[in-house]
Amino acid sequence: MLRIENLRKSFGGVSAMNGVSLNFAEGSLTAIIGPNGAGKTTFFNLVTGAFKPDAGTILLGDEDIAGLSPPEVVRRGMARAFQIASIYPTLTVRESIFGAVNAHRGWHARLGRRFPLAEAKAQADEVMELVKLDSRADTVSGYLSHGDQKLLDIALALALEPRVLLLDEPTAGMGPEERWQMIETVHALWERKHMTLIFIEHDMDIVFRYAQTIRVLSYGTVLAEGTPDEVRQHPKVIEAYLGSHFEHTDSR
Amino acid sequence: MRRSTVLRDVAFAVGVLAILSVLPFVFPGRHFSDFVIRMSAFAVFATSLNLLIGYGGMVSFGHGLFYGLGAYSFALLMQKAGTSIPMAFLLTMLISAGVATLIGAICIRLKEIYFSFLTLAFQMLVHSLIIAWTPLTGGDQGLTGGVPRPPFLGIRLDDPHHLYLFCCFVLVASLFVMYHFVQSPFGYTLRMIRDNPRRVGFLGIQVWRIRLLAFVVAGIFGSVGGLLMSLFVSSAYPDFAYWTISGEGVFMVLMGGIGVFLGPLVGAVVLLLLSDIVTGLTEYFGLVLGVVILCFALGLRKGLLGTLWEAWRDRRRAGAGLAAGKH
Numbered sequence A: 001m002l003r004i005e006n007l008r009k010s011f012g013g014v015s016a017m018n019g020v021s022l023n024f025a026e027g028s029l030t031a032i033i034g035p036n037g038a039g040k041t042t043f044f045n046l047v048t049g050a051f052k053p054d055a056g057t058i059l060l061g062d063e064d065i066a067g068l069s070p071p072e073v074v075r076r077g078m079a080r081a082f083q084i085a086s087i088y089p090t091l092t093v094r095e096s097i098f099g100a101v102n103a104h105r106g107w108h109a110r111l112g113r114r115f116p117l118a119e120a121k122a123q124a125d126e127v128m129e130l131v132k133l134d135s136r137a138d139t140v141s142g143y144l145s146h147g148d149q150k151l152l153d154i155a156l157a158l159a160l161e162p163r164v165l166l167l168d169e170p171t172a173g174m175g176p177e178e179r180w181q182m183i184e185t186v187h188a189l190w191e192r193k194h195m196t197l198i199f200i201e202h203d204m205d206i207v208f209r210y211a212q213t214i215r216v217l218s219y220g221t222v223l224a225e226g227t228p229d230e231v232r233q234h235p236k237v238i239e240a241y242l243g244s245h246f247e248h249t250d251s252r
Numbered sequence B: 001m002r003r004s005t006v007l008r009d010v011a012f013a014v015g016v017l018a019i020l021s022v023l024p025f026v027f028p029g030r031h032f033s034d035f036v037i038r039m040s041a042f043a044v045f046a047t048s049l050n051l052l053i054g055y056g057g058m059v060s061f062g063h064g065l066f067y068g069l070g071a072y073s074f075a076l077l078m079q080k081a082g083t084s085i086p087m088a089f090l091l092t093m094l095i096s097a098g099v100a101t102l103i104g105a106i107c108i109r110l111k112e113i114y115f116s117f118l119t120l121a122f123q124m125l126v127h128s129l130i131i132a133w134t135p136l137t138g139g140d141q142g143l144t145g146g147v148p149r150p151p152f153l154g155i156r157l158d159d160p161h162h163l164y165l166f167c168c169f170v171l172v173a174s175l176f177v178m179y180h181f182v183q184s185p186f187g188y189t190l191r192m193i194r195d196n197p198r199r200v201g202f203l204g205i206q207v208w209r210i211r212l213l214a215f216v217v218a219g220i221f222g223s224v225g226g227l228l229m230s231l232f233v234s235s236a237y238p239d240f241a242y243w244t245i246s247g248e249g250v251f252m253v254l255m256g257g258i259g260v261f262l263g264p265l266v267g268a269v270v271l272l273l274l275s276d277i278v279t280g281l282t283e284y285f286g287l288v289l290g291v292v293i294l295c296f297a298l299g300l301r302k303g304l305l306g307t308l309w310e311a312w313r314d315r316r317r318a319g320a321g322l323a324a325g326k327h
């Protein structure tokens, strides 16, 4: 589904992505892990066209999308949510979701009709229900709790019915309880929507419990990849990244 | 359901027009009707600017360019080309659309303050052009010889009452169209861009296209404001394209309230009242205006209508809360 080869990017001489090659099978659920500054967000930025890669190919299906702009990438079936929730603070949840559905259907520049469009309602309702924001549909987004803002950000991406969905730390900044709720929601929508889902995550308990496969990034290179068990036993990973925390996870 | 909201708006617009058309019988004399005519020019202009500032998050410092362009295009078409009024009206809108597309294509790619200053630069360019091109524009004296106003469809705009009704109609029709614009799916995409342009790009939307179309629509209606003023004064002056007009536009938008569609209309009324009253009392109009702006900046950030609207909404919410509490 998504196949990256030899991806490179440097910022003013500092190399942030150092020849990364990764493969994500259709319908898979993958976690990307790695220490702070490893280049995880940069990887998403490159794949979605926010940054232009210095070199490398990004195959989405059969098409090389390297160098395309974000709208062009999104139109080809890739959507993302952000590490810091990126929403429309003055619009309500409902307005935001209807806006995203309009964008997906190509109705966003219509002038002759009133917003919201009746034909967008079914999908908008479904998306709000998927992320459990239906009860807060009329809340102004800027007043949502941190967790709900993260959910709304994901919902905006879901409204685009992506083939590939990238979530940058969906549980960032949440308490333990809220984290598990969030990952449960994410997991449920992955099961329902049969899409290729890639999420960045720092919480190892969550990663080992939910991910089918794991990719470990470090200093802009792939340190290890494989199933949770393979990654768990990978000596480089134990040494460089997981350390004692991994033992703790294992003994649960 | 949606058809009925549109019908309701049409009914509202017709109602407002009906009221406006009987008002001169309540307030006879030129003073009132002249006020409404000037107000209509300012209100259409300020509302068009609010499409950019309030809905698009694009703070233009050069919107007066279109006010001047509208006034000169219309007046010159009537004077030199001898077209009919509806034809000149239409051509003026087309010319402004063309100019707005050109200038917009350059300006909208810039962010925030750079956008603001580039629009201002284009406005000063147009102003200099008007001053320099004396054979066509009359230079700093403005257009001489008056704007002919031949009758059309039985409407005689050299009759003050007809002119009054015509301006009221253009005011209501323009606001109606602009209201539709901001309530359309397009209008909401524009709000999303105002809030977070980057996120709109990640919905698969080419942000610049939406911005450009908004800029063009605002330019068209900005020029309609200038057109009405040139009809009223039967001329066009370089001042119409001077930066102070843009400043007054921003002032009306802020005074009435950015977040409310009819805010700029209220701003136009207040600005005109202020200028009429204050200039009758003292020559220091600028000073008084400065103090008023200061008060708004410090106290009434949301503008007159914006503040009232929020107060009303909060009271209604509080009322709903009380009612819910009783159950």
Ligand SMILES: Nc1ncnc2c1ncn2[C@@H]1O[C@H](COP(=O)(O)OP(=O)(O)OP(=O)(O)O)[C@@H](O)[C@H]1O
Pocket (backbone or CB within 6 Å): A011, A016, A034, A035, A036, A037, A038, A039, A040, A041, A042, A043, A083
């Ligand atoms: N726009 C940019 N300009 C310059 N350097 C950048 C830019 N974006 C990222 N970097 C650098 O690239 C490296 C990787 O950053 P990135 O944000 O991808 O890390 P990350 O793995 O997402 O970390 P975290 O877990 O903290 O989110 C860092 O050294 C960062 O400073």
Ligand SMILES: [Mg+2]
Pocket (backbone or CB within 6 Å): A040, A041, A042, A083, A168
């Ligand atoms: Mg990151």
